[in-house]
Amino acid sequence: MSRIVAPTGAPETAPSLPQAGLPPCAGAPAACEVAGMRCRIIVEPGIGPETGLPWPADVQEFAAESPVLADSYLAGLAPSGGPPRIFITRKPLATSRCAAVFGYAGRRTRAAVVSLFGLESDGPQQTRRRLEALVAHELGHLAGYGHCRTPGCLMRAAESVEDLDSRQLAFCRACRVRRRLPLAAGVLAFCLAVSLVLDVAVERIRNRSHVFSWRPDGAAAVLELEGAPVLRLRNPAAAQAAADALNDLYASLSPPPLGFDPNGGSPRIMAGGRQVVSLEAVDTGGVGAERFAGRWIARFDPVIQGKGTVQQGCPSCHIDRRGEVLDAMARRSRWWR
Ligand SMILES: [Zn+2]
Ligand SMILES: [Zn+2]
Incomplete structure (x- = not known):
């Protein structure tokens, strides 16, 4: 919105404008460009090339009252497709909050009203320049630019005709930068959202990596895989150590395979040089240590290895494969109970 502080009150003379080659100013609404921005111009009868209008325009009696109340006029306007519409009147222009304005833009209807009132005192050439x-x-404003304080900038608010005269028909550098800010903010918001989603995904994978747990069972303990018992141990300390080792292996991207180590009479299950569990702490139900370990490894090494991150490329495979393995296990007899 541009304010008129002191309309000159000069007579609205309309001397003829000797400009050859101007486009015709009547007929169907025509699109034109002003400072590189497309629009359609609608003028009141009596406004044309001879009064300084440099664009093709649709002639229409669009607002009867005087002064024209720009905001209420635009609010009652039906939105239309195509380029924004600029209504040009000779009547004084006001809004419900401002007694006198040069122009007013309504973003919702993508239209603006501007007034020649007070602009025509210095001849049609000057009128044309002011109108532009x-x-x-x-x-x-309709393209999203706000007001600017840079002297000479197109978006500097005008409080007098002199302010209008000092406006260049171009946006200053600060305006162009500000215009790009919403885009930069959008990119930043997108990056933050992606980072948040990744955080949640990583946290989910990390939580899902702690799949082995244990619970006391009298003086003994039961090692569990997602709540299902997988090993009965003689003491809680061994169950804790086994759960820790198995969770570490499970969370590892390329875990070493589980293997049996006779260990000179103290047999144990190992993985990459680390003891997972000593068979001496395991209730094997009377089954020999090596045989028991062989069966156990055959069933649970696929759980540990079923991530395939290195070979298959994605941590999410980890969860998918593990689901398959758990399903397959659920279908088997629970021999370890
Ligand atoms: Zn403005
Ligand atoms: Zn500016």
């Missing part, structure tokens, strides 16, 4: 500064400014 006014229309381009309102088109700037």
